[in-house]
Amino acid sequence: xxxxxxxxxxxxxxxxxxxxxxxxxxxxxxxxxxxxxxxxxxxxxxxxxxxxxxxxxxxxxxxxxxxxxxxxxxxxxxxxxxxxxxxxxxxxxxxxxxxxxxxxxxxxxxxxxxxxxxxxxxxxxxxxxxxxxxxxxxxxxxxxxxxxxxxxxxxxxxxxxxxxxxxxxxxxxxxxxxxxxxxxxxxxxxxxxxxxxxxxxxxxxxxxxxxxxxxxxxxxxxxxxxxxxxxxxxxxxxxxxxxxxxxxx
Numbered sequence: 663x664x665x666x667x668x669x670x671x672x673x674x675x676x677x678x679x680x681x682x683x684x685x686x687x688x689x690x691x692x693x694x695x696x697x698x699x700x701x702x703x704x705x706x707x708x709x710x711x712x713x714x715x716x717x718x719x720x721x722x723x724x725x726x727x728x729x730x731x732x733x734x735x736x737x738x739x740x741x742x743x744x745x746x747x748x749x750x751x752x753x754x755x756x757x758x759x760x761x762x763x764x765x766x767x768x769x770x771x772x773x774x775x776x777x778x779x780x781x782x783x784x785x786x787x788x789x790x791x792x793x794x795x796x797x798x799x800x801x802x803x804x805x806x807x808x809x810x811x812x813x814x815x816x817x818x819x820x821x822x823x824x825x826x827x828x829x830x831x832x833x834x835x836x837x838x839x840x841x842x843x844x845x846x847x848x849x850x851x852x853x854x855x856x857x858x859x860x861x862x863x864x865x866x867x868x869x870x871x872x873x874x875x876x877x878x879x880x881x882x883x884x885x886x887x888x889x890x891x892x893x894x895x896x897x898x899x900x901x902x903x904x905x906x907x908x909x910x911x
Contacts, residue, residue, distance in 0.1 A: 671696050672748045679746035683730055687858070690729055694854045697728050697753055704754035708761035717841065721853045721862050723760045798895040802887050809885065809900055813907040816880050823849045824859045824876070829908045831861060832901075877904075 667675065678685060678693045685693065701720055709716055747753050799805060817825060830843045840861065844852035856862050860877030872878035873889045881887050887896050 667696070667700055667748075667750050671700075676746045676748050679728075682728065685729070690858075691851060691854055693728065694724055694851070697724050698853070700750040700753045701757055704750070704757055706754070706758040706761060708758060708765055711761075711765055717853060718862065719761065719764075720757070721857055723757050725857050725862070727756065727760050798899055802885065802893075802896055804885060804887075804896075806899075806903060809903045810907060812880075812884055813900075813904045816884070816904070817907060820859075820876070823847070823852075823855055827852065827856055827859060827861060831856075832905050832908045 674692065675696050678689055678696075682693065698720060701723075705716075709719065747756060799809060817828065820828065826847050826849065827840060827843055831840050840852055840856050843849070849855065853862070858875060860872060860875030873882045878889055881897060881900055882889055885900060887893050887900065889897070
């Protein structure tokens with residue numbers, strides 16, 4: 663049984679859906695809320711098959727399939743005017759198809775926050791020695807010290823809710839995960855905030871759409887490291903430095 667949408671919510675959902683690749687941050691938040699609320703009681707069997715956290719899968723669905731953050735913003739969605747869902751039932755059907763795709767994809771991995779996946783041990787295994795650390799950054803004209811200073815400025819410039827999520831949830835096992843942090847600090851819409859910040863992403867790698875998050879934009883625009891598979895060693899080293907700075911912020 664799905665939650666029902668009011669007439670006003672249905673109208674707003676269709677309006678936002680048809681222009682979802684050009685939404686403002688406020689409109690994205692509205693879309694996230696409407697879809698998230700509509701899926702509260704949607705529990706297709708694939709959720710149990712995947713064995714993943716329900717909230718994380720809903721967040722992934724909204725960012726990838728609803729807000730289309732992985733799509734080219736210059737590419738018009740020709741089907742948008744014909745396929746906009748207007749009911750909780752339709753949204754649940756979309757969500758189930760997404761979960762089915764996940765179960766079929768051979769590359770599907772468990773999704774969790776970047777903070778969880780980029781631990782000290784994993785970084786050491788992935789990057790190697792400290793000499794290698796400096797080398798992979800030097801390829802991009804960076805030094806560990808320069809990244810450290812940039813990380814401090816990035817953290818300081820975040821709105822307080824995002825700064826708390828980053829500092830308490832990046833690179834450490836926070837009690838209760840992101841939801842626990844949000845509960846302790848009364849952070850509303852924490853999944854939306856974490857997604858926009860870049861704390862929720864696929865474990866197997868960072869695709870180009872990650873540049874649309876705050877963290878991805880900082881890495882690509884401020885540090886000059888393109889979000890590409892060949893640059894993962896440098897990106898992981900940046901995460902390590904950022905995580906260390908976040909621990910002391």
